Amino acid sequence: MAKEKPAWKKEPEQTDYAAAAEFLSLLFRKSRVKSLVRALREAPITERSAKDLLRASGLPLLPPDEASVKGDLKKIAKGKPMSPVLLVCGDMSKGLPLIVADGYHRICAVCHHDEFSPVATQMVEI
Numbered sequence: 001m002a003k004e005k006p007a008w009k010k011e012p013e014q015t016d017y018a019a020a021a022e023f024l025s026l027l028f029r030k031s032r033v034k035s036l037v038r039a040l041r042e043a044p045i046t047e048r049s050a051k052d053l054l055r056a057s058g059l060p061l062l063p064p065d066e067a068s069v070k071g072d073l074k075k076i077a078k079g080k081p082m083s084p085v086l087l088v089c090g091d092m093s094k095g096l097p098l099i100v101a102d103g104y105h106r107i108c109a110v111c112h113h114d115e116f117s118p119v120a121t122q123m124v125e126i
Contacts, residue, residue, distance in 0.1 A: 007081040008120035020101035047118035050110040056098035062108040072109030084120035
């Protein structure tokens, strides 16, 4: 029996962009963060598989009992839509993996639900 695909909102919440900016400020200068977040706001929503996002980012799969992952697994089970994940494309020719600016826990929850399920994303290039 096929699992239901996770539901996704049509666009991220404003707080998601703020969280992405906060995280990206640890990696880039303020002016670069502003331009990345501005570009994220305008980026189209696309879908990527959960397992591919984890592989490209090099991040480990968080356990299903981690608080945020557990909460998102409940949302998936109830069919409640989640915010799309915000990404900054990597460049492996420069040794730069995919950056998950916001939504790491959502990727992990989807991966636990069904690693092949699509994750709604907005992605920009560095």
